[in-house]
Amino acid sequence: MTTETTEARVLEAIRERRDLVNAAVDEELPVQPPERLYEASRYILEAGGKRLRPTVTTLAAEAVAGIDPMTADFREFTGLDGEPVDVLRAAVSIEVIQSFTLIHDDIMDEDDLRRGVPAVHEQYDTSTAILAGDTLYSKAFEILSETGADPADGLEAIRLLASTCTEICEGQSLDVSFESRSDIDPEEYLEMVELKTAVLYGAAAAMSAVLLGADDEVVDALYQYGIDSGRAFQIQDDVLDLTVPSDELGKQRGSDLVEGKETLITLHARQAGVDVNNLVDADTPAEVTEAEVDDAVAALEEAGSITYARETAEELTARSKEHLQVLPEGGSRSLLEDLADYLITRGY
Amino acid sequence: MTTETTEARVLEAIRERRDLVNAAVDEELPVQPPERLYEASRYILEAGGKRLRPTVTTLAAEAVAGIDPMTADFREFTGLDGEPVDVLRAAVSIEVIQSFTLIHDDIMDEDDLRRGVPAVHEQYDTSTAILAGDTLYSKAFEILSETGADPADGLEAIRLLASTCTEICEGQSLDVSFESRSDIDPEEYLEMVELKTAVLYGAAAAMSAVLLGADDEVVDALYQYGIDSGRAFQIQDDVLDLTVPSDELGKQRGSDLVEGKETLITLHARQAGVDVNNLVDADTPAEVTEAEVDDAVAALEEAGSITYARETAEELTARSKEHLQVLPEGGSRSLLEDLADYLITRGY
Numbered sequence: 140m141t142t143e144t145t146e147a148r149v150l151e152a153i154r155e156r157r158d159l160v161n162a163a164v165d166e167e168l169p170v171q172p173p174e175r176l177y178e179a180s181r182y183i184l185e186a187g188g189k190r191l192r193p194t195v196t197t198l199a200a201e202a203v204a205g206i207d208p209m210t211a212d213f214r215e216f217t218g219l220d221g222e223p224v225d226v227l228r229a230a231v232s233i234e235v236i237q238s239f240t241l242i243h244d245d246i247m248d249e250d251d252l253r254r255g256v257p258a259v260h261e262q263y264d265t266s267t268a269i270l271a272g273d274t275l276y277s278k279a280f281e282i283l284s285e286t287g288a289d290p291a292d293g294l295e296a297i298r299l300l301a302s303t304c305t306e307i308c309e310g311q312s313l314d315v316s317f318e319s320r321s322d323i324d325p326e327e328y329l330e331m332v333e334l335k336t337a338v339l340y341g342a343a344a345a346m347s348a349v350l351l352g353a354d355d356e357v358v359d360a361l362y363q364y365g366i367d368s369g370r371a372f373q374i375q376d377d378v379l380d381l382t383v384p385s386d387e388l389g390k391q392r393g394s395d396l397v398e399g400k401e402t403l404i405t406l407h408a409r410q411a412g413v414d415v416n417n418l419v420d421a422d423t424p425a426e427v428t429e430a431e432v433d434d435a436v437a438a439l440e441e442a443g444s445i446t447y448a449r450e451t452a453e454e455l456t457a458r459s460k461e462h463l464q465v466l467p468e469g470g471s472r473s474l475l476e477d478l479a480d481y482l483i484t485r486g487y
Numbered sequence: 488m489t490t491e492t493t494e495a496r497v498l499e500a501i502r503e504r505r506d507l508v509n510a511a512v513d514e515e516l517p518v519q520p521p522e523r524l525y526e527a528s529r530y531i532l533e534a535g536g537k538r539l540r541p542t543v544t545t546l547a548a549e550a551v552a553g554i555d556p557m558t559a560d561f562r563e564f565t566g567l568d569g570e571p572v573d574v575l576r577a578a579v580s581i582e583v584i585q586s587f588t589l590i591h592d593d594i595m596d597e598d599d600l601r602r603g604v605p606a607v608h609e610q611y612d613t614s615t616a617i618l619a620g621d622t623l624y625s626k627a628f629e630i631l632s633e634t635g636a637d638p639a640d641g642l643e644a645i646r647l648l649a650s651t652c653t654e655i656c657e658g659q660s661l662d663v664s665f666e667s668r669s670d671i672d673p674e675e676y677l678e679m680v681e682l683k684t685a686v687l688y689g690a691a692a693a694m695s696a697v698l699l700g701a702d703d704e705v706v707d708a709l710y711q712y713g714i715d716s717g718r719a720f721q722i723q724d725d726v727l728d729l730t731v732p733s734d735e736l737g738k739q740r741g742s743d744l745v746e747g748k749e750t751l752i753t754l755h756a757r758q759a760g761v762d763v764n765n766l767v768d769a770d771t772p773a774e775v776t777e778a779e780v781d782d783a784v785a786a787l788e789e790a791g792s793i794t795y796a797r798e799t800a801e802e803l804t805a806r807s808k809e810h811l812q813v814l815p816e817g818g819s820r821s822l823l824e825d826l827a828d829y830l831i832t833r834g835y
Contacts, residue, residue: 291638
């Protein structure tokens with residue numbers, strides 16, 4: 140668990156990197172003709188977001204290089220062969236892919252709100268949203284292809300991003316198929332989460348190591364760090380959906396439950412005999428009352444399901460930090476460890 | 488203009504390469520879990536298609552190397568540095584991108600038929616179609632990243648594919664925006680066609696040269712060949728929509744006109760004073776009669792609009808062939824020239 144001081148340190152690291160990443164997004168993804176397309180592409184990026192994945196990417200670069208946090212220029216970060224690599228582009232490409240998946244997922248899941256603003260398909264229209272996502276998709280590859288890394292490493296980074304995107308699609312496909320099934324076991328669910336969410340954390344963590352020319356052992360360790368902390372992140376997201384007030388969450392608390400979305404919590408509850416499908420009567424997040432959500436949460440707590448989710452997330456986080464042992468000791472590795480803790484202690 | 492003999496030669500070249508490309512698609516894009524996603528991703532690829540772009544890619548490789556058609560293994564094609572390059576993967580990646588754009592475009596344009604079968608969003612559903620397109624998108628980059636080319640050339644090929652995809656999105660965005668405008672001039676229209684259609688021909692033609700390590704002059708010449716013949720190809724497509732019987736076309740003849748889609752033909756006709764918006768009364772391709780289409784075509788012929796389109800396509804084709812002068816003379820270059828002719832003389 141993080142103490143108040145380490146959490147403050149992590150939040151500070153996220154904030155200062157977020158500002159760098161946002162400035163880099165402006166540079167790498169300018170609004171140009173056709174303006175409407177690029178405005179729609181940037182809409183969700185501009186609506187907020189903590190830039191957690193780019194934080195992982197930049198912090199991983201520092202940890203691989205064995206230097207202290209924020210002591211180097213990410214645009215000209217010294218690779219292990221002494222040549223400069225634009226690590227910030229790698230970080231931006233990951234965030235751009237994340238935005239593309241949010242835009243397309245919101246169409247598929249018919250989610251109308253994102254980061255407290257209308258989803259792109261609501262703010263614009265479905266065609267524009269499909270196309271905005273498609274534009275971000277190729278832009279991410281354009282941006283990542285220009286880091287200045289050794290070409291063999293640059294190509295390996297492209298492979299990592301491409302295979303990650305394929306896996307995200309597979310994960311989203313499983314997630315959609317789960318909606319029409321009532322026989323999902325926790326293992327299948329965790330596989331879906333790994334594909335849909337964790338692999339992008341894996342890529343975010345491993346990307347810098349690939350570009351800087353680190354050994355496979357280091358690349359693999361960072362990838363596994365990302366996978367385990369990404370899975371923990373998603374489980375925490377599911378917990379937050381039930382426990383954080385709607386106004387802080389940017390959407391109705393309990394939405395997942397109302398929409399019948401399966402989570403590790405509901406799967407545990409089912410196995411514990413809870414009648415999950417009838418925990419709330421409302422059919423849409425707009426109809427549900429806070430009292431209904433309170434009762435549902437009480438039932439899930441009673442069954443030990445929320446505790447189970449929290450404990451699973453804690454185990455994954457502990458495992459994620461163990462992978463980092465191959466990296467040089469120091470402030471950056473230590474901050475990566477703290478970040479993993481933060482992902483499951485964060486309140487929003 | 489092609490003679491019967493050269494057309495037969497081109498058709499033979501297309502056929503033999505199509506079989507190789509189809510076999511390679513099976514190898515590079517196998518159906519794997521989640522099966523439904525991969526089946527949907529392959530659905531349009533399996534529904535047919537002439538594989539014109541992969542034909543351009545493989546033929547360009549032979550022309551760059553200065554060898555006769557079909558005398559080398561595309562899987563181990565000798566680069567200019569003597570090292571083997573998998574040119575077939577490059578060809579497959581181009582076709583896979585083409586399929587992704589068809590799937591997403593059909594959703595946006597609400598086109599329900601493609602290659603004589605239901606569009607993916609009709610055969611499956613919109614979510615699956617979005618995701619199938621997204622999967623093909625990343626698969627194309629995965630496939631292209633594994634050609635075995637020199638890494639610097641491999642990375643340059645990735646850049647070419649990524650920037651091409653961005654331009655295709657820009658072109659589709661312009662195309663969609665044209666639907667709500669009545670003041671498009673032919674220049675704007677041709678720019679849209681260049682982005683939406685021609686750049687993928689440009690990439691298809693230049694890709695092999697990039698991977699084989701050819702000089703920039705050769706890469707640029709092949710790119711321009713693809714751009715000009717790709718623009719001609721699209722204009723011919725617009726002519727065919729009006730002149731080929733519906734059963735050969737795989738969709739209702741005159742669909743573009745019924746749906747109010749602007750083409751070089753309608754833009755010319757407008758400038759010649761034709762009341763294009765009232766050429767047909769029907770609002771959907773299902774409602775229009777052959778007689779109505781006949782009358783509309785007669786009016787467009789009367790205005791010289793179809794002749795104008797044909798002549799423009801011929802000029803572009805002549806220009807496209809001039810670019811090839813930098814390549815070594817021989818059977819492959821000559822076949823590339825014939826292919827450009829075929830693109831505007833083909834009947835379907």
